[in-house]
Amino acid sequence: MPKPIGEITRGTTGHNRLRRADRWIAGVHGRLLRGANRPLVVDLGYGASHTTTLEMFLRLRGVCPSVEVVGIEIDPARVAAAKPYERPGLSFALGGFELPVDRPPLVIRAFNVLRQYGEAEAWGYWAMLRERVAPDGVIVEGTCSEVGHRAVWAALDRSGPRTLTLSARFDGFTRPSDLAERLPKTLIHRNVPGEPIHAFLRDFDHAWAVNAPLGSYGSRQRWIASAETLAGTWPVAEHPPSGGRSRWRLGEITLPWSAITPR
Numbered sequence: 001m002p003k004p005i006g007e008i009t010r011g012t013t014g015h016n017r018l019r020r021a022d023r024w025i026a027g028v029h030g031r032l033l034r035g036a037n038r039p040l041v042v043d044l045g046y047g048a049s050h051t052t053t054l055e056m057f058l059r060l061r062g063v064c065p066s067v068e069v070v071g072i073e074i075d076p077a078r079v080a081a082a083k084p085y086e087r088p089g090l091s092f093a094l095g096g097f098e099l100p101v102d103r104p105p106l107v108i109r110a111f112n113v114l115r116q117y118g119e120a121e122a123w124g125y126w127a128m129l130r131e132r133v134a135p136d137g138v139i140v141e142g143t144c145s146e147v148g149h150r151a152v153w154a155a156l157d158r159s160g161p162r163t164l165t166l167s168a169r170f171d172g173f174t175r176p177s178d179l180a181e182r183l184p185k186t187l188i189h190r191n192v193p194g195e196p197i198h199a200f201l202r203d204f205d206h207a208w209a210v211n212a213p214l215g216s217y218g219s220r221q222r223w224i225a226s227a228e229t230l231a232g233t234w235p236v237a238e239h240p241p242s243g244g245r246s247r248w249r250l251g252e253i254t255l256p257w258s259a260i261t262p263r
């Protein structure tokens with residue numbers, strides 16, 4: 001077997017850490033999975049425990065009973081530790097960005113993996129994953145806090161990055177720009193004046209401040225109102241499946257990548 005592409009990095013993970021991204025994949029891409037023959041999902045870089053892969057498997061089976069999930073890890077010890085948890089439809093394999101699977105995955109989730117690489121490498125591995133994903137498939141690449149209360153992810157298809165989603169538990173931040181520390185590697189160094197992502201987070205903070213009075217009805221109402229305010233000047237998704245009140249009420253907001261493409 002050729003050497004897996006990539007490097008072994010820290011294996012930090014945790015129960016329920018990726019629930020926000022799983023909920024988004026199930027809600028926004030459940031239909032894609034259900035419409036496919038033998039839908040395959042890859043969880044790339046699942047870390048020191050099989051937990052988040054198993055959780056994703058159970059959540060996606062809830063929206064697509066035929067989905068098959070393969071957890072891929074570059075650390076052989078972590079693959080050995082996960083193997084006992086295999087079951088029909090869920091398996092674990094040694095590998096890297098080359099993705100050793102028998103058919104193109106419809107969904108590739110890579111969470112808290114690329115942050116440990118350089119920015120130029122992250123762009124390069126995005127391109128590699130884009131060549132591996134199914135023609136109508138999606139790559140969900142992101143980062144989150146230790147317990148998953150703050151998360152940011154990019155969704156990509158074969159042609160490039162399509163969207164950026166910010167997702168937060170309402171008691172998990174003070175200002176929306178607190179999520180900046182969770183930006184994907186391709187954006188985190190771009191959160192500086194003059195860059196669109198910086199302007200977006202600045203405007204999100206402003207919308208959050210302007211809508212402070214709604215906080216008396218709860219942070220959910222304040223988030224929804226802030227998303228509506230932002231929609232006046234930014235092309236945030238306003239309609240299902242990725243936008244509108246049904247997503248905003250979850251502490252989520254999605255905008256097209258074109259709005260925040262680094263200069």
Ligand SMILES: C[S@@+](CC[C@H](N)C(=O)[O-])C[C@H]1O[C@@H](n2cnc3c(N)ncnc32)[C@H](O)[C@@H]1O
Nearest residue numbers: 006008009011013045046047074096097111112
């Ligand atoms: C910080 S853990 C993240 C675990 C889990 N995805 C999470 O978010 O909780 C990152 C894992 O990715 C693995 N990894 C890094 N590069 C990889 C690659 N190219 N292919 C497969 N796994 C990789 C590391 O060995 C490590 O176990």
